[in-house]
Every structure is written in structure tokens, then in C-alpha cells.
Amino acid sequence: MALQSRRVSALSREIKLGDRVLLYQDVRRKWIAKVEPGRFHTHRGYFELAELVGREYGGSIRTSMGQNLAVFKPRALDIVESFDRPTQILYPKDIGYALFQLGIGNGDRVLEVGTGSGALTSALARGVAPDGQVFTYEMRPEFLRAARANVDKAGFGPLVTFHNEDPTEGFEEKEADAVVVDLGDPWRMVAAAWRALIGGGLLAGFTPTINQLEKLAVALREGGFMILEAVELLMREFKTEAGKIRPETRMIGHTAYVTIARKLLPASDV
Ligand SMILES: C[S@@+](CC[C@H](N)C(=O)[O-])C[C@H]1O[C@@H](n2cnc3c(N)ncnc32)[C@H](O)[C@@H]1O
Structure with a gap:
């Protein structure tokens, strides 16, 4: 049972197609995006949203202009x-x-x-x-x-x-x-x-x-x-x-x- 619940939480740590993610640059620059084919643009470059699939929440992604964005599971807030x-x-x-x-x-x-x-x-x-x-x-x-x-x-x-x-x-x-x-x-x-x-x-x-x-x-x-x-x-x-x-x-x-x-x-x- 304990093993099973660890497995479930490991799965929920992984980003899936269709998830909504929080992309966080700083307190003023943060966005909610849906993980699907297509580009996500910021004033500091873009990246392909599908590149997030399979990564673990809590990591970061680099845009075409070298800006790091943290990728979090969004809270209701x-x-x-x-x-x-x-x-x-x-x-x-x-x-x-x-x-x-x-x-x-x-x-x-x-x-x-x-x-x-x-x-x-x-x-x-x-x-x-x-x-x-x-x-x-x-x-x-x-x-x-x-x-x-x-x-x-x-x-x-x-x-x-x-x-x-x-x-x-x-x-x-x-x-x-x-x-x-x-x-x-x-x-x-x-x-x-x-x-x-x-x-x-x-x-x-x-x-x-x-x-x-x-x-x-x-x-x-x-x-x-x-x-x-x-x-x-x-x-x-x-x-x-x-x-x-x-x-x-x-x-x-x-x-x-x-x-x-x-x-x-x-x-x-x-
Ligand atoms: C300040 S807003 C509520 C905001 C909401 N708590 C939120 O966090 O998004 C007040 C709302 O109450 C609605 N309202 C005012 N009197 C009402 C009534 N008698 N019955 C139903 N809705 C009413 C208004 O149209 C307005 O949309």
C-alpha cells in the first residue's frame, strides 16, 4: 500500500500532455499554460510546450533567449x-x-x-x-x-x-x-x-x-x-x-x- 501511494505521487510529479502548468519567472511575471503542441512566448524568448512532457514538476525550462522559467504545478491560488x-x-x-x-x-x-x-x-x-x-x-x-x-x-x-x-x-x-x-x-x-x-x-x-x-x-x-x-x-x-x-x-x-x-x-x- 505504501509502495503503491509512492508510485501514485511519483506519477503526479511528472508533467503530462494536457496539464496546466505555472511558468514562473518572478513575482510579477508568471503565467498559466496548457501543455499542448505549440510555442509559449515571453518577452524573453519562447519554447515548445510539448518539451515539458515527462519532466518533473519543480524544474525549469530555458527559452530561446536563455531566460529560465520555473515550472510548477499550479495551486488553486x-x-x-x-x-x-x-x-x-x-x-x-x-x-x-x-x-x-x-x-x-x-x-x-x-x-x-x-x-x-x-x-x-x-x-x-x-x-x-x-x-x-x-x-x-x-x-x-x-x-x-x-x-x-x-x-x-x-x-x-x-x-x-x-x-x-x-x-x-x-x-x-x-x-x-x-x-x-x-x-x-x-x-x-x-x-x-x-x-x-x-x-x-x-x-x-x-x-x-x-x-x-x-x-x-x-x-x-x-x-x-x-x-x-x-x-x-x-x-x-x-x-x-x-x-x-x-x-x-x-x-x-x-x-x-x-x-x-x-x-x-x-x-x-x-
Ligand atoms: C464583489 S462581487 C463577488 C466577488 C466574488 N466573491 C469573487 O471572489 O470573485 C459581488 C457579486 O454579487 C452579485 N450580486 C449582488 N447582489 C446579488 C443578489 N441579490 N443575488 C445574486 N447576486 C448578487 C453582483 O452581481 C456581483 O457579481
Whole structure:
């Protein structure tokens, strides 16, 4: 058994025709490419993509002008960074934190309102794979189309059900483990979320302003939820050059407030 799993992991270390790979020059110059016949061009030369077949992930390839590109297996994050973005998308720090807070895992049923570009959708799909499902709602058909293309490109299509709908009056699905809400008026989704969740099910709301956070918090308390926390995550990047380790001069000052709540069932007499 141990031998067998080592064999499987050795196979998955090898680049195959049809794989999507991350070609990494530096933090600003990185690309996702499909391994298929044809050339991949950069401003520093090109190479034949099929030359990657049979090589091990983690190595590098040299372009016609001598530029080395590292070849990695892309993470969900790398693919999401390459998405077309017709809408604002959530930042990785907020997505990652919320996924952990929601306890997202294999087999979960997750409802999402505000598909947008599908960034959070993809992270949720990665989290519930291989047996779970994400049911995502978006009222603008053009955004839904873009999100579907992005999610398919990331390979998560089979894990996501798309609805071109405003679910304020109710979700089509019941017995959800979690609901995530990323839109301008999240308080309007509280009643529908409560009805769709299992007892103790979790909700994450993302709000850019304090006013929205307050309205959401009031609606959650009035709507049968217990608020676990509302947080703002500040992330400071560091320069990593030896002898010059210090924070970067600029940082992203504000993204979203993250509110985490749990559905409470009505009190019953003992
Ligand atoms: C900020 S974007 C979501 C971005 C997404 N979380 C991501 O990471 O890609 C908000 C989306 O919510 C959608 N939206 C707003 N109100 C809605 C509603 N009542 N029902 C469904 N979608 C809604 C908007 O059309 C927009 O695409």
C-alpha cells in the first residue's frame, strides 16, 4: 500500500500532455499554460510546450533567449490569480481565513451568493472536493458566464452548480453546511440563509464598509444567528533580501471585514 501511494505521487510529479502548468519567472511575471503542441512566448524568448512532457514538476525550462522559467504545478491560488475579473474579487487572506473559520471540508454542501468572478467559488470547490458541492448564485448573467469559464479553467466545474438567480426569497437547496455572502447588501440574505442551513451551520459575510458590517450584524442577531466574530485582517509583506529584511513600504490598507456566524435553533424546554 505504501509502495503503491509512492508510485501514485511519483506519477503526479511528472508533467503530462494536457496539464496546466505555472511558468514562473518572478513575482510579477508568471503565467498559466496548457501543455499542448505549440510555442509559449515571453518577452524573453519562447519554447515548445510539448518539451515539458515527462519532466518533473519543480524544474525549469530555458527559452530561446536563455531566460529560465520555473515550472510548477499550479495551486488553486495561482489559477485564481490568472482569472478574468469582471468584478472585484476577494483577497487570499480573507478567503483563506474564512474557509478555516467555516470548517470547510470534503463532502460539505456550501451555498454562495455573489459569484462575481468565481474566485471564492473556486476556493470553496477546492475545499469541498472531491465529494462536496458548491451552489453559487449570481444575478448578472454576464458575470455568471465569466465565473463559469474561470471555474472550468481551474478544473472545478464538476464541483459547482451555477444559478442565475437572486436567492433573497430562498435558496433552491436545503441542508447546507455553510453559506457565504459577498455582495453590497448581505443582510438581505440572512433569512434565506437561516432556512437553508443545518442547525449550527456557519455563515461568512464579507463587507467593505463598517455601515454594511453593522447592518449585517443586526440582521444576523435578529435572524437567529450567533455572531462568533467580525474581523479585519491586515497583511504586511516583507522584503526578503539578506541584510535588508523589513516590511515593504506600501501595503494594501483595506479589503473587507469578515463576519462569521452560526445558525441557532430556537430554544426548547428541558
Ligand atoms: C464583489 S462581487 C463577488 C466577488 C466574488 N466573491 C469573487 O471572489 O470573485 C459581488 C457579486 O454579487 C452579485 N450580486 C449582488 N447582489 C446579488 C443578489 N441579490 N443575488 C445574486 N447576486 C448578487 C453582483 O452581481 C456581483 O457579481
